Amino acid sequence: MVGLVLVSHSRPLAQAVGDLLRRLVDANLQLTCCGGVGEDRAELGTDAIEIQEAIGSVYSEDGVLVLMDMGSAILSAETALEFLNPEQQGKVRLTSAPLVEGGMAAAVQAQLGASLVSVANAALASLLPKQDQVQDVSTGAPAAYPAPALAQSEILEINIRNPHGLHLRPATVLIKTLSGFPGEVLIENRTANRGPVLAQSLVDVARLQIREGDLVRFSISSPDPKPVIESIRSLVENQFGELAQPVPPSEAVVDLNVSEPFSVSRGIAIGRPILLDTIVHSLPTYAVESAPEVKREVEKLGSAIAEAIAEFDRRIERLKGSLDRPEEEIFDAQRMIFADPTILKEVQKQIQEHHLNAAAAWHKTLSGYATDQENAEDPYLRARAADFREVERTVLSRLIGGGTGSALPDQPFAEPTLLICEELTPTLAEQSRRLSIAGVIQLGGGITSHGAILARALGLPAIGGARKSRERLLSAQQVAINGSKGSLWIDPPPDVLAELAGRQQIELSEGQAALLKSQERAMTRDGIPIQVGGNAGSADDILSARTNGADFIGLFRSEFLFQDLHHEPDEHQQLTAYRRALEPAADVSPVTVRLLDVGGDKPLEFLPQAKEANPFLGVRGIRLLRANPRFFRVHLRALLRLAHFFRIQLLIPMITEVSEILAVRELLTELDGDLTKANVPHRWPVPLGAMIETPSAALMIDQLLPHLDFVSIGTNDLTQYILCAERGSAQLMAFSDSLHPAVLRMCEAVIRTAQERGVKASICGEIASDPEALPILLGLGHRDFSVTAGAIPAMKAMIRKVNLSGIASQLASKQPFFEEASDVRKFSRDLFERSEN
Amino acid sequence: MSNISSSQIFTWIERYAAQIAEQKDYLTQLDAAIGDGDHGANMHRGLQAILVKKADLQNTDIGALLKGVAMTLISTVGGASGALYGTFFLQASTLAGGKTELSPREFGSLLEKGLAGIVLRGKAAVGDKTMIDALQPGIKAYKDSIESGETMEQALSKAVSAADVGLSSTTPLIARKGRASYLGERSAGHPDPGASSTVLLFRSAAETLC
């Protein structure tokens, strides 16, 4: 453990700090305090000899960090260093970090067993969080504006008329326009006496704080200034494009027609909206000192920005058709922030001169700009802060979360909070429970993305498609959603709020009643037993499936177990992880364990994949496993050994044709031989099944079945493959509905063939938990389902209401005429109304 | 020209201790104006501690003597001046190991070596309102005088006046090092206490080394 020495002029002060660290961090820190001179060391001062001895007393090979207060404490500590032998000198560092904050940061690192360099770096960066919070340190904004002199410039002075001044959006338009001309233009706010700045950096122009009515001087240095002047004039005249399209008023009005959000995960949530982008991340604290380190950080930053821009452009490309002009311009502004030369220079300076790591430097600079905007008087300008935050986060998540966007706060939110995000990722959904997030509002997003599935599993209310309300969400105090209906209220009036809160209560208690009943097997009204299993990916999920009344675990997703691993887990680690996860399932059997299903949108760090143009049509599922034969063998061995402890059956993901099943069988038989020879407890054969999620597997089902013990229809992927519509796309929502007649036809064919051959077929897609879908699926002959835990009670309740006799024949007569998903849904609703009456 | 003996060196330090004792309150007063009001007390504590060790220090070579002075100052003065004067004597001692006599020129080198140590330690330069403002011109005057063949007596008296001029030059300055730097503008208008104690160091040398 790195030793710590605290030096203060005042002995009691040093001792008090030491006491603080021992109490807050760890009582067993290698820590010693010195200070004071004269008799009983009661006088203020420091003594180099005492410091030297103190260093010796905590010295080890790991090194020692010395923290001091000021002045002579530093001189004495330096002197003390000189008295050490050369070998020790190399392992003792003095730090300029503040005594208390630096001491805390250093103690935490030391206690974790970090190296001297890390401990020292942590101490150095220890003021950042405080500075971030107090916001009193400017982010290196230039004190004086650079005023480059332009030769022979034409001057144009003109008053700006935009009601919100020259904020980001019009500034973007201005810069874009001017960049089309040769030469340079300087802008100066004559009214506020700010500038001049070159019209090339968005943030420079924004800093001029040009408001409505301000007199602005443009100095144009160009071989042909006339057209430049003309365009500036006309830009100012039509208010940089804002004239035609008045800016939406900043006061939020409740107008449900504006947004067309959709349901993602049931439940009502009420709370304060928080944009994911405004959440403060836990930043890495290491400092960069040496030239190569600095270079590396700068490069890291560069590639993170480049990646973020690329991703950003892809997103805009996808959104293009659905964006209105003002929205497009907001994205333009964000795009410029990414590439702003002034911002980049400032961040690089933070790295080079202030030794911040790339993430910290980026955060400090960007959040500085965001804060500047937040402090603006104009509420419209204030909302623009979000643009900086969004850009900040996009790059940060690449610098910190390795691109997973998992940079989230450490502490749960104190008040009920609704998270606003572009799309609910699995990480976000998972973290939301830990962070006590009441609900999620996706600006885009779909309903079958993995994040959405998780949200349902976790009982986390969520809606999607709220982009049109983004602006108003940003300035709202309170929002409410009804995840079952996909409704959104922004700053709802008290009566609406009261009603929502009432509904929330009722839903909760209804849920509790259903939970009780759910422990029993479900039977339709006409006495047909239906199996309802639970989908799970962890011990928690299994527990939750059990409390919700799962009859078995119909799908255990292996990938969640491996998600956070950076290195490939060996056989033992896998076995241990599975055993731990399946522990709560010891007496609900069987558990259907799906082989590791990665690729597509669920990449794993230790199974790197080449970039694919279309990962969903790429090397995923069984394809990826077979492409990594060494890992695949280890994985299967672990599963065969797991079968010794639990009643499991194995499910192969992404099967396309028979040969793949045969290959897996062959490998399993071979591994069984190996394990038997080595006398390792295991079990083979165990029931082997295949996911039916490619159209090919569905069409070839008659060939597959002879080699299988069961099949499981994965309606989520099957739907996207049949309808050629990406899972997460908000625009293709209509094609993400598994009740589409094309999907139903395929499911029906599979279930019929399976029943003929006496092979069990179940549905493990989300569709089964949809109240409108359930009667249809039952009518088609499905008797086995596995759904997300939270949906089980409602589903069992629903089953108990259904009268199966009759549905099948009605369905058979109508089915040929269904043209789209909505036809099926309408049929289902009619069915219900009839049976209710 | 006569050499400086080790007993003379000790007498120099004793004389310095006496002058500090005499000027203790004045120095403290100076430090109170721009620092924390402890410079006199600090220096007095350190030099008295040296006197206690008189028996040990008197019967050694100049190197050991200066080193003893240095270590005592370092561990008892407490303020910046302890580390700095301590470093001064410590560095000086490295040129006097085993020596019982120093030529005036050697003595000059010792002072220079000590000054270099202070600069290295405190990272201050002339004009920062520190002891260096007195120490540097004092040493330069001494060396120049010796180089031009003048006597020890002349050299040391020139050193005292140069240090004195240096001391007065600190009055209008704004402190940029040490505790006084926290005062910023307010430090202007007062002489620097460290520079003042440095003048005493030269003065006691002039009274004892020739």
Ligand SMILES: Nc1ncnc2c1ncn2[C@@H]1O[C@H](COP(=O)(O)OP(=O)(O)O)[C@@H](O)[C@H]1O
């Ligand atoms: N970095 C430095 N370099 C040179 N001299 C310094 C430095 N810091 C302080 N001093 C000198 O030390 C004197 C103050 O000494 P003292 O009061 O004993 O220490 P402290 O400042 O710790 O209370 C100052 O007047 C100045 O001459």
Ligand SMILES: [Mg+2]
């Ligand atoms: Mg002082």
